[in-house]
Amino acid sequence: MFSMPESDVLFLHGKYSLPIVILSVLIACFASYTALSMNERIKQNSFFSRNFWLGLASVAMGLGIWAMHFIGMSAFILPVSMKYNIPLTILSVLPAILASYLAFYISNRINHTRWPQALAGMTMGIGIGAMHYIGMTAMETEAKYVYNPLLFILSIAIAIVVSFVALYIFSSLQKYMGNFYVKSLTSLIMGLAVASMHYTGMEAVVFYTDEPFTSGLHHGQHMNLPLLVIAVALGISVILGLSGLSSLLDRYVDFRLNNFDALTGLPNRRQFEKVMNSSAMSCLAIIHLHGLEKWNSRYGYEFGDEIIKAGSEIIVRLKLGTATIYRIEGNRFAVASADPRDYEKLKLSMLRIASVLKKSLEFNEKKLVVDMVCAVTSSHGYERVDLFANTMAVLHHSGIMYKHEVIEYDPVVHTYAFERHLVHDIERAINENELFVVYQPKICTNTKQIFGVEALLRWDHPMHGLVPPGVFIPILEENGKMHEVTDWIIDHVCKQISLWNLQGIKAFKIAINIPGSYFTSPLLMGILKESVSKYEIASNYLELEITETSVIDNIENAIRAVSEFKEYGFTVALDDFGTGVSSLSYLKRLPISTLKIDKSFVDDVPQSDKDSAIIKAIISLGHSLKLKVVIEGVESEEQIKFLSTNSENPIIQGYYYSKPLRAGELVDWIDDFASVAGAVQ
Structure with a gap:
């Protein structure tokens, strides 16, 4: 392998085709860029597991190393005939794929020392070298060859060092890999690691012959088969196609999981x-x-x-043609129409559905009658936003018999009964732990740091089930019960922060929604001081969120209250910014810390030019006033990309990163997020 024969030999010298050399380097860089792009998917919420993307990235990188080698070999011109051993040629790609997998696996872990990065660089460097020299063994030629020991060792060393540099950049700047220029630079270095090893390894080869050729010397024989170049190019195309297809499939599956019921397929x-x-x-x-x-x-x-599936099929078959069906809870379906003239037709279709369900249905050779009730209402004479609350008021009425009735909303009977039940039950809910708090993270998109969480109230009612906050909170506010509930939330959140501190879990700034009528009350400051003192926590753990519409009418007292809270260490955020009409003239006077952009402006971004322009303006305004800007309701990657290009480091709150979670779920989510994001504030 390293020693020349003692007899006289004829040395063979080759030369390179420069265009093919350049092509080989470009393929190595392009494959590296593809692999890094797939690694980005590991850090994102995905239907496919992180091992799927890690494996795909490794195949892309390994195939790129393999393609670069054989295209580089085809660039070398030697005056002998040459062919490849097909099994060995195929086998040579395996070390590159395996080494790439191990290197990416190590680099994607949270490493606090450089030893894992050195191990990753060594792994990839040895993998590149193994692929190269197995590929060399696959050559079948009349010429013989040995290796220059020093250049042989140097080629492996170069592969390890340059791989270490590339993977060190990848690991250290992982949170910036979404930036095209950073990713391109890293891809260039990784591509050069492959190319430099290959061409140094080729310099280590000494071709010779110690006997005459039977067919004579050829002039300018490329060391490749044209079909091999086509196969390599096809392989790269296939892996890129799979990458794009899997990404699209991942988005589609994610959309289906988030927006459609898995059992019935309904929205x-x-x-x-x-x-x-x-x-x-x-x-x-x-x-x-x-x-x-x-x-x-x-x-x-x-x-x-x-x-459930049989019931949904009956509803779909007999529903009004212009209506849309949703599965809104385990045993509840909503049928909605946008046309107010459809109300009578909607009632008629509900009567048909009730009539069918009244008869015995057969399930797995068992006959049974599915009890049901249907509530119907229209927006005629009411605000459209009250449609759901009015319909739920029918279902929550104590007189419901579940005997296949179709009941219309009656404001005298149903609203009063439903509101009365909720208002009456709130004290029991507080005492018997029916109320609970969930937390939704706020993420700094570019740095992947957790800015804080928002505490959101939920009510698991023993009779009505999970009552939507949009239903019970307005009722409690109208009946003067939200002050008491807010005190409970403050106490609960402070207790949770204290518990996390005792457990050694890093707590985050937690935002609490404060009713406008309570924000300016001196009682609120007393409750806050008492709670942070009781649980021995710092006041800067809490952020108070107020809506701009709730303080406009009492702006002077609001300014005073914000100043007092800030002096004591609490921060204040202005929620639902953009929904009011008078706040801009007072914004510079309110000593707030954070602006929150309302979800209604985000829903149609980036498709809506008007909403996109409004968000840009609010972000620019907030930054110019040196305020943190939080954008609520972000759900899609398109929205993330738009916001990232219009803000240096947007703070995102929405289902794109996480739904609201209970305290234990939040801790688990933070651990998982930290493992893929690489940084938690």
């Missing part, structure tokens, strides 16, 4: 809330299938799922 509650909030709804029916718990306990949950 889910998130879709329903979007339509409800957009006021594109004029009449609404909610169908409640009753008694599923009985069938679940008797025959198992799979049987209950069959009932």
Whole structure:
């Protein structure tokens, strides 16, 4: 391998085709760029596991190393005939793929020392070298060759050193890999690691012959088969195509999981809330299938799922043609229409559905009757935003019998009864832990740091189930109960922060929504001081969120209150910014710390030019006033890309990163997020 024969030999000298050399280097860099792009998917929420993307990145990198080698070999012109051993040629790609997987796996971990990065560089460098020299063994030629020992060792050393530099940059600047220029520079260095090793390794080869050629010397024989170049190019094309297809599939699956019910395939509650909030709804029916718990306990949950699917199929078949069906809860379906003239037709279709469900249905050779009730209402005479609350008021009325009735909303009977129940039950809810808090993270997109979380109130009512906050909070506010509930939230949040501190878990700044009528009350400051003192936590853990519409009418007292809170160490955020009409003239006087852009401006970004322009203006305004700007309701990658290009480091709150989580779920989510993002503030 390293020693020349003692007899006289004829040395063979080759030369390179410069265009093909350049092509080989470009392929190595391009494959590196593709691999780094796939590594980005590891850090993002994805239907596919991180190992899937890690494996795909490794195949792309390994195939790029392999392609670069054989295209580089085809650039070398030697005056002998030459062919390849196909099994060895195929086998030579495996070390490159395996080494790339190990190197990327190590580099994607949170490393506090350089030893793991050195190990990753050594792994990839040895993998590149192994691929190269196995590929050399695959050559079948009349010439013989040996290696210059020093250049042989140097080629491996170069591969290890340059791989270490590239992977060190990748690991250290991982949070900036979304930047095209940083990723391109890293790809260039990784590509050069492959190319430099290859061409140094080729310099280490000494070709010779110690006997005459049977066919004579050829002039300018490329050391390749044209078909091999085509196969290599096809391989790169395939891996890039798979990358693009898998990314599109991942987005589609993510969209389906987030917006459609997995059991029935119908739009889910998130879709329903979007339509409800957009006021594109004029009449609404909610169908409640009753008694599923009985069938679940008797025959198992799979049987209950069959009932749900059969019920959804009946509703789909008999629904009004212009209406849309949503599965909004486990046993509830919403049927909505945007045309107010459809109300009578909607009622008629609900009567047909009730009539069919009144008859015995057969499930797995068992006949049963599915009890149900349907509530219907229209926006005629009411605000469209009240449609859902009015319909739920029907379902929550104590007189419901679940005997296949179709009941219209009556404001005298249903609203009063529903509101009365909620207002009456709130004290019991506080004492018996029916209320609970969930936390939604706020993420600095470019740095992948956690800026804080927002505490959101939920109510698991023993009779009504999970009552939407948009339903019970306005009722409690109108009846003067939200002050008491806010005190409970403050105490609960402070207790949770104290518990995290005792457990050694780093707590974050937690934002709490404060009703406008309570924000200027001196009682609030007393409750805040008492709670932070009781649980021995710093006041800067808490941020108070107020809506701009709630303080406009009492701006002078609001300015005074914000100043007092700030003096004591609490920060204040102005929520739902942009929904009011008078706040700009007072914004410079309010000593707030944070602006929150309302979700309504985000929903149609970047498709809506007007909403995009408004968000740009608010971000620019907030930054010019040296305020933090939080953007609510972000759900898609397109929105993230738009916001990232219009803000140096946007702070994002929304389902793109995480839904609201309970305290234990939040801790687990932070650990998972830290493992892929590489940085937690």
